[in-house]
Amino acid sequence: MDTSAPTPTTMTIRAASLYYGIFRAVKEINLCFRPNVVTAIIGPSGCGKSTLLRSLNRINDRVAGFRVEGTISLGDTDVYAPGTDVVDLRRRVGMVFQRPNPFPMSIFDNVAFGLTLYAPPTRAALAALVEDALRASALWGEVKDKLRRPASELSGGQQQRLCIARAIATRPDVLLMDEPCSALDPISTLKVEELIAELKCSYTVVIVTHNMQQAARASDITVMMNMDAVDRAGHVIEVGDTDTIFTNPKHPQTEAYVSGRFG
Amino acid sequence: MRLRQGVLAQSIFFTAAAIVAISTAALLLFTGSRGLAVFSFMGPGEFFLGTSWNQNDQTFGVLPLLLGSLLTVGLTLLISGPLALGVAIFMVEIAPDPVRRVMRTVVELFAALPSVIYGLLGLTLVVPWVRVITGGGLGKGILAAVIVLVFMTQPTMVSIAEDALRALPESLREGALAVGATRWQMIWRVLLPAARPGLITAVVLGTGRAVGETIAVQMVIGNITSRLPESLVRGATTMPAAIVTQLPEATSPEHRAALIMVAFLLLLITFGLIAAVRAAGAIGSPRRPTRRRRLTPTARPAAAKGAIDV
Numbered sequence: 150m151d152t153s154a155p156t157p158t159t160m161t162i163r164a165a166s167l168y169y170g171i172f173r174a175v176k177e178i179n180l181c182f183r184p185n186v187v188t189a190i191i192g193p194s195g196c197g198k199s200t201l202l203r204s205l206n207r208i209n210d211r212v213a214g215f216r217v218e219g220t221i222s223l224g225d226t227d228v229y230a231p232g233t234d235v236v237d238l239r240r241r242v243g244m245v246f247q248r249p250n251p252f253p254m255s256i257f258d259n260v261a262f263g264l265t266l267y268a269p270p271t272r273a274a275l276a277a278l279v280e281d282a283l284r285a286s287a288l289w290g291e292v293k294d295k296l297r298r299p300a301s302e303l304s305g306g307q308q309q310r311l312c313i314a315r316a317i318a319t320r321p322d323v324l325l326m327d328e329p330c331s332a333l334d335p336i337s338t339l340k341v342e343e344l345i346a347e348l349k350c351s352y353t354v355v356i357v358t359h360n361m362q363q364a365a366r367a368s369d370i371t372v373m374m375n376m377d378a379v380d381r382a383g384h385v386i387e388v389g390d391t392d393t394i395f396t397n398p399k400h401p402q403t404e405a406y407v408s409g410r411f412g
Numbered sequence: 413m414r415l416r417q418g419v420l421a422q423s424i425f426f427t428a429a430a431i432v433a434i435s436t437a438a439l440l441l442f443t444g445s446r447g448l449a450v451f452s453f454m455g456p457g458e459f460f461l462g463t464s465w466n467q468n469d470q471t472f473g474v475l476p477l478l479l480g481s482l483l484t485v486g487l488t489l490l491i492s493g494p495l496a497l498g499v500a501i502f503m504v505e506i507a508p509d510p511v512r513r514v515m516r517t518v519v520e521l522f523a524a525l526p527s528v529i530y531g532l533l534g535l536t537l538v539v540p541w542v543r544v545i546t547g548g549g550l551g552k553g554i555l556a557a558v559i560v561l562v563f564m565t566q567p568t569m570v571s572i573a574e575d576a577l578r579a580l581p582e583s584l585r586e587g588a589l590a591v592g593a594t595r596w597q598m599i600w601r602v603l604l605p606a607a608r609p610g611l612i613t614a615v616v617l618g619t620g621r622a623v624g625e626t627i628a629v630q631m632v633i634g635n636i637t638s639r640l641p642e643s644l645v646r647g648a649t650t651m652p653a654a655i656v657t658q659l660p661e662a663t664s665p666e667h668r669a670a671l672i673m674v675a676f677l678l679l680l681i682t683f684g685l686i687a688a689v690r691a692a693g694a695i696g697s698p699r700r701p702t703r704r705r706r707l708t709p710t711a712r713p714a715a716a717k718g719a720i721d722v
Contacts, residue, residue, distance in 0.1 A: 208586055240592035250583035253606045262601070263591035315591060
C-alpha cells in the first residue's frame, strides 16, 4: 500500500475491529483511503463491507450494540474519540446509500438541505450552490426546469444522483457510497459510474460494491474482503491497484472471487 | 365453483357496504328532519344567534352550546396536540426500548378507560383542584373539562402519531444524519414533514373524540346553558353535554326538536372532521403520473378483472 504521508482528507483505519455486541463482525483492518482516489471495497455478502463503510461516518452508531476497537481517523481527527463532534464529522464525510433516499420535499430543498442546517447562505448563494451540486452530479440538465417539483417524481437513477448531489452540496472531504447502483438499471448505473470518476477529482471516494465490473471500471484501488472461515469475522484479504487485483491477484481467494467462482 | 364463490363474496361485501351507506343516510335523514323541525317554532336567526338556551322560557339559542364546545375543544387541541406530538417523538426517537414499552402500555391503558372513569377522576381530582387555584366557585367549568379531555385525547393522538413516525423508513433518518443534521434537525426538518398526513390524522381524530365526548365532560363542566360561557372556571356546557343532560326531561316538542338539531350539527361537525382526515391523507401522496397512467381501451377489461393494479 502507498505509504506517503496522509493529508487532512485521508481516512486512515488502524488495527480496527468492529463489533455488534460480542460478535466481532470485522477484524484487524488497516487501510488508508486517499484523496482523489476511488477505493472500491469488494467481497462476498456478509463480509462486513457495509459495516466497515458505515463506521467511517459513524452512521452505524444508530445500530444498538455497535462498537469499534482500534482507531479510525480523518486527517488527524480521531473519529471515535469521545470529544469528536459527530455532526461535524458527518458534514466532512458524506454518504450515499444503497437505495435512493430522497426526502419528501422538492428537488431543490433536497439538495439545499445540508446547506441550510448551519448558517444558511443567502437565497442567491444557496441557489448557486444547489446548481453547482446538481451540475456536479450530472442532474442539472434533467431537473433545472422542475426544481420545485417533489423529488419523488424523479426516476430511481435520477433520485440516486439527487442523493449524490445532496451529499456533495456541503462539500465534504470524503464521499462514502454503499452499493450506490444496486437499485438502478444499467443506464443509470453507467451514469453514476461516470459521475464517480469525475467526483474523485475533488473527493476521497470509498465505494462498496457487489458488482465486479463496477469495481473494475470505476475504482483505482480495490480492497478485497472476505469472512474468516473460523470466527466469521470479515477481514481484508488483499489490497492493491484495481488493475492488479483484477488481472494478477496474489491471493487465491481474490482470484476466485474476481473470476466469479464464489461469492 | 370459483366463480360462484366470487359472486357470493361480492354480494356479501356489497350488502355490507349497502347497510353502512343506508344506515348513514338514515341517520342523517332522521336527525336532519326531526332537528330541522325546530325552525317551525322559531326562526334560524333566533336559533343560531340566540345567546340563551333556557327551557323554562322556551328560548333555544344554540350559541352557549356551540361556543362552549368550540372553547373546550379548541383549548384541548392547543394543549393536547403539541403534547401528543412531543410524547410520540419521545417514544419513537428518544426513549430507550424499555421506557418506550412502558409508555405504550400506559397509553393503551388510558385508551381503555371508560369515559365515566375519566369523569369521576375529573370530579374528584380536577374540579377540587380548580376550585382551590381559583379561590372559590364550584370549580366546574371549561377549564376542568379541558384538563379531563387532554387526558382523554392523548391515547388516540399519541398512538396514531407514534405509528406515523415509526412507519417512516430508517433510510430517511440515516439520510438526514449523513448530511450533518442533528437529531432535532432530523426530527423537525425531515421526519415531521414526512409524517405530516399521519400526524394531522392523529390530531383530527383526537379532536373528534373531544368534540363528541359526553359523559366525562357533562360531569365536570357544570351544565349551564342559559348564558354564554363567561369564564373558564364558571359553569358552561358543550353540545353533547347539553343533549345528554336535557333530553330525558325535554317534554315540549320545541325543546326536543332543538336538542335534536344540536345533535344534527354535531353530526355535521363529525363528518367535517372525517373529511379533514381524508384530505390530510391525500396531501402526503402526490399523484405520480406513472401510477395514474390512463388505461387504454383494450386494457380496461383486464383492469376490471383485477389483472392490472390500477
